[in-house]
Amino acid sequence: xxxxxxxxxxxxxxxxxxxxxxxxxxxxxxxxxxxxxxxxxxxxxxxxxxxxxxxxxxxxxxxxxxxxxxxxxxxxxxxxxxxxxxxxxxxxxxxxxxxxxxxxxxxxxxxxxxxxxxxxxxxxxxxxxxxxxxxxxxxxxxxxxxxxxxxxxxxxxxxxxxxxxxxxxxxxxxxxxxxxxxxxxxxxxxxxxxxxxxxxxxxxxxxxxxxxxxxxxxxxxxxxxxxxxxxxxxxxxxxxxxxxxxxxxxxxxxxxxxxxxxxxxxxxxxxxxxxxxxxxxxxxxxxxxxxxxxxxxxxxxxxxxxxxxxxxxxxxxxxxxxxxxxxxxxxxxxxxxxxxxxxxxxxxxxxxxxxxxxxxxxxxxxxxxxxxxxxxxxxxxxxxxxxxxxxxxxxxxxxxxxxxx
Ligand SMILES: *Cc1c(COP(=O)(O)O)cnc(C)c1O
Numbered sequence: 001x002x003x004x005x006x007x008x009x010x011x012x013x014x015x016x017x018x019x020x021x022x023x024x025x026x027x028x029x030x031x032x033x034x035x036x037x038x039x040x041x042x043x044x045x046x047x048x049x050x051x052x053x054x055x056x057x058x059x060x061x062x063x064x065x066x067x068x069x070x071x072x073x074x075x076x077x078x079x080x081x082x083x084x085x086x087x088x089x090x091x092x093x094x095x096x097x098x099x100x101x102x103x104x105x106x107x108x109x110x111x112x113x114x115x116x117x118x119x120x121x122x123x124x125x126x127x128x129x130x131x132x133x134x135x136x137x138x139x140x141x142x143x144x145x146x147x148x149x150x151x152x153x154x155x156x157x158x159x160x161x162x163x164x165x166x167x168x169x170x171x172x173x174x175x176x177x178x179x180x181x182x183x184x185x186x187x188x189x190x191x192x193x194x195x196x197x198x199x200x201x202x203x204x205x206x207x208x209x210x211x212x213x214x215x216x217x218x219x220x221x222x223x224x225x226x227x228x229x230x231x232x233x234x235x236x237x238x239x240x241x242x243x244x245x246x247x248x249x250x251x252x253x254x255x256x257x258x259x260x261x262x263x264x265x266x267x268x269x270x271x272x273x274x275x276x277x278x279x280x281x282x283x284x285x286x287x288x289x290x291x292x293x294x295x296x297x298x299x300x301x302x303x304x305x306x307x308x309x310x311x312x313x314x315x316x317x318x319x320x321x322x323x324x325x326x327x328x329x330x331x332x333x334x335x336x337x338x339x340x341x342x343x344x345x346x347x348x349x350x351x352x353x354x355x356x357x358x359x360x361x362x363x364x365x366x367x368x369x370x371x372x373x374x375x376x377x378x379x380x381x382x383x384x385x386x387x388x389x390x391x392x393x394x395x396x397x398x399x400x401x402x403x404x405x
Pocket of ligand 1: 107108109110111141143189193218219220221248249250251258259260
């Protein structure tokens with residue numbers, strides 16, 4: 001064995017020893033309210049398939065038609081020969097949906113976040129004469145953290161404020177107010193994925209205005225989920241159209257497939273088409289994927305009923321799980337953290353629940369603070385009342401058996 005492989009094996013063994021090794025469970029069906037694991041049906045409470053569009057007839061039809069008409073893929077990046085009217089139409093639809101002038105597609109939101117910071121803060125001519133500053137929420141998604149790692153230290157100062165701590169953020173902005181920064185940027189997730197809590201966008205919009213900063217919001221868990229029309233955290237907070245840069249995914253509520261975007265002003269998007277490296281050096285989205293996402297957005301614009309159904313299901317599940325005696329983090333998001341404390345309890349609960357027909361994942365240290373191990377249940381519009389009831393019955397049975405309630 002090569003020396004490096006010995007080291008990797010040691011690392012892998014360590015992951016298994018601290019119970020942070022990630023196991024994958026093959027699903028033998030489409031993603032839905034219920035899935036097949038080894039032929040047996042399980043109620044799915046772990047997917048980001050908030051609206052059930054991953055297996056929606058209309059969305060699948062759009063994908064199938066695009067596949068038949070435009071083929072499997074473009075075999076090109078966008079600017080060489082990888083753009084179809086479908087891509088342009090989807091970019092317009094996304095922009096309209098999230099309340100910006102334009103948008104640009106990426107192969108994922110991870111790629112979009114990797115692209116953004118380095119493109120905007122490193123590139124323009126003459127750095128050395130100026131610096132930018134980024135203010136970032138401590139619990140921002142890994143892709144934002146990695147995206148910010150790609151900026152040059154000489155050109156960009158990075159400051160981290162405590163989770164949703166707008167007082168600390170304001171202190172930083174005010175400390176820096178007289179410094180000659182070129183761009184000031186506040187960077188936050190719209191909805192945070194561990195707890196399903198929401199960034200205080202009203203306050204952030206206000207701070208951005210007062211301190212002449214740009215506001216960047218990654219709303220992967222917000223689009224299709226929060227706000228009356230499912231248009232995201234900005235809509236939920238009453239500031240739709242007032243966020244400068246919005247990133248999002250096509251892999252969660254908006255079709256459950258793959259793909260991401262950056263939405264912003266016309267000039268920002270035009271600039272990113274020139275300078276975003278994961279855009280200019282990486283393949284364009286397959287037509288079927290673009291068509292499915294477009295169909296998803298059109299579907300919501302025509303009738304936000306799935307968003308309403310998601311809200312009703314979430315309310316029901318939250319109420320019922322609370323009545324069983326479980327502690328959850330209060331809120332309205334379909335991410336429902338069921339708090340258990342010890343990692344071993346979370347592990348045992350998720351194993352036993354799978355046996356009892358419920359697919360739900362546990363999170364523990366270091367993903368969440370020590371002593372705050374939990375199951376993260378995610379409700380979907382695809383769930384029938386019967387499926388939710390079956391899940392709740394299993395929670396009750398397993399919870400009693402393991403002494404969690
Ligand atoms: C899921 C998620 C991403 C990654 O999206 P992909 O399109 O799957 O790459 C980025 N940011 C946040 C906040 C997310 O929740």
